[in-house]
Amino acid sequence: MRGKPAGFAATLGAVAGYALATLGLLPRPYFYPHLGQVSWTAVGDEPAIRWYGSIAYLLLGGVLGGLLGSRLPEPALRRLAVVVPAVTLLVLVWMERRWF
Amino acid sequence: MNLVLLLIHGISAALLWGAVTHQAVALWWPAPRGGPGFWRSLRGVHAERYARAVAVLFVVTLGLGAILYAPFRVLVRAAYLDAHVPWATGLFEIKEHAAAIGLAVLPAYLAAWKEPQALRTRRALTTMLTLIVWFNYLVGHVVNDVKGL
Numbered sequence: 001m002r003g004k005p006a007g008f009a010a011t012l013g014a015v016a017g018y019a020l021a022t023l024g025l026l027p028r029p030y031f032y033p034h035l036g037q038v039s040w041t042a043v044g045d046e047p048a049i050r051w052y053g054s055i056a057y058l059l060l061g062g063v064l065g066g067l068l069g070s071r072l073p074e075p076a077l078r079r080l081a082v083v084v085p086a087v088t089l090l091v092l093v094w095m096e097r098r099w100f
Numbered sequence: 101m102n103l104v105l106l107l108i109h110g111i112s113a114a115l116l117w118g119a120v121t122h123q124a125v126a127l128w129w130p131a132p133r134g135g136p137g138f139w140r141s142l143r144g145v146h147a148e149r150y151a152r153a154v155a156v157l158f159v160v161t162l163g164l165g166a167i168l169y170a171p172f173r174v175l176v177r178a179a180y181l182d183a184h185v186p187w188a189t190g191l192f193e194i195k196e197h198a199a200a201i202g203l204a205v206l207p208a209y210l211a212a213w214k215e216p217q218a219l220r221t222r223r224a225l226t227t228m229l230t231l232i233v234w235f236n237y238l239v240g241h242v243v244n245d246v247k248g249l
Contacts, residue, residue, distance in 0.1 A: 004211040004212075004218075007208050007214075008207070008208045008211055010207035010208070011206075011207050014203070014204035018200050018204060022197070033170035033171065033173055033174050034174045047173050047174050047178035049170065051166075051169065051196050051200075052166070054200065055200060055203075058204055062204065078218060082221060082224040082225060082228070085205050086228060088201060089197060092194075092197040093197065096190050096193045096194050097190075098190075099187055099189050099190025100187050
């Protein structure tokens with residue numbers, strides 16, 4: 001992983017990892033803070049955190065993106081590194097509309 | 101312990117908020133260095149020198165927030181917010197997504213600040229990061245005021 005293209009590609013990989021995990025397309029573990037346990041299955045009404053799993057996929061996607069994606073042309077990577085995170089964030093915000 | 105971490109999280113967030121806002125002002129509204137007056141001095145800083153500090157502060161603030169998320173999930177969200185103030189839970193969920201996307205944007209943001217040709221990308225990513233930091237800073241305060249740790 002070297003050079004500026006790797007930075008732009010790492011962002012794309014990280015956003016992809018987070019989005020795929022949060023949208024349920026990758027398996028995410030449940031962390032139960034009250035029990036101090038991690039599980040792949042839901043435990044009744046026990047409050048769980050799945051965001052940690054999404055962040056792990058974000059970090060993994062960032063590393064993979066930085067390693068593999070830097071071969072793409074830099075101008076395209078630069079544009080995508082702006083558009084993809086912005087659009088992804090708007091989609092994720094839209095998904096939370098049930099709370100309002 | 102939670103209170104101490106929350107205070108450090110808040111201080112780190114305030115430093116981040118100031119640094120990224122200062123950088124964004126200098127980027128969008130630059131002024132010659134050394135001129136008279138507060139506003140001219142504020143706009144005349146070396147914006148590129150803030151990039152690494154912004155990235156480090158973002159990671160530190162997010163890391164502290166991630167530690168505090170566990171007690172928040174049980175003591176605040178499950179015990180009160182979900183049932184009584186669901187819009188606060190919704191705001192907090194959006195804050196989580198925004199923080200994650202901000203973290204993901206950091207490599208491109210740092211790369212754009214090293215690339216002399218990438219002025220538009222630098223402006224776009226710095227603006228995105230500034231909006232995320234402002235949103236998360238305000239939501240953090242609002243949710244903590246509704247029901248804190």
